Amino acid sequence: xxxxxxxxxxxPFTPFAGVVEWVNDTVELRQCxxxxxxxxxxxxxxxxxxCRRKMDxxxxxxxxxxxxxxGKDTVDARNKVSASAAKVRDRFEDVCAHYRPCxxxxxxxxxxxxxxxxxxxxxxxxxxxxxxxx
Numbered sequence: 455x456x457x458x459x460x461x462x463x464x465x466p467f468t469p470f471a472g473v474v475e476w477v478n479d480t481v482e483l484r485q486c487x488x489x490x491x492x493x494x495x496x497x498x499x500x501x502x503x504x505c506r507r508k509m510d511x512x513x514x515x516x517x518x519x520x521x522x523x524x525g526k527d528t529v530d531a532r533n534k535v536s537a538s539a540a541k542v543r544d545r546f547e548d549v550c551a552h553y554r555p556c557x558x559x560x561x562x563x564x565x566x567x568x569x570x571x572x573x574x575x576x577x578x579x580x581x582x583x584x585x586x587x588x
Contacts, residue, residue, distance in 0.1 A: 490556040
């Protein structure tokens with residue numbers, strides 16, 4: 455399958471922080487996705503910051519509800535937590551509807567030929583799969 459897990463040296467600053475060695479010719483995933491959204495987004499699409507704010511707000515509210523009813527095993531408590539979780543799910547679905555997938559555009563923009571596109575997508579998929587396993 456050609457799965458690889460690359461390892462890099464880390465220069466430690468503290469027991470909890472360090473810097474990974476520089477890897478040439480790489481682009482941060484967030485930079486790819488945000489750039490694609492800016493170039494290919496449609497009117498009414500949310501910005502990444504707007505998505506984050508919307509999700510942070512609903513998670514904060516949900517965490518308050520969960521904390522308020524923690525340890526209470528009543529029908530009312532379960533209903534309140536369940537309703538709050540439904541709000542989180544609804545907000546997530548709203549964000550997904552206004553922040554569409556666009557990573558495929560990155561490969562179309564950066565790979566000059568169909569063969570290069572195929573290699574780029576395959577390499578990305580293999581590295582994403584390998585790092586997801588770890």
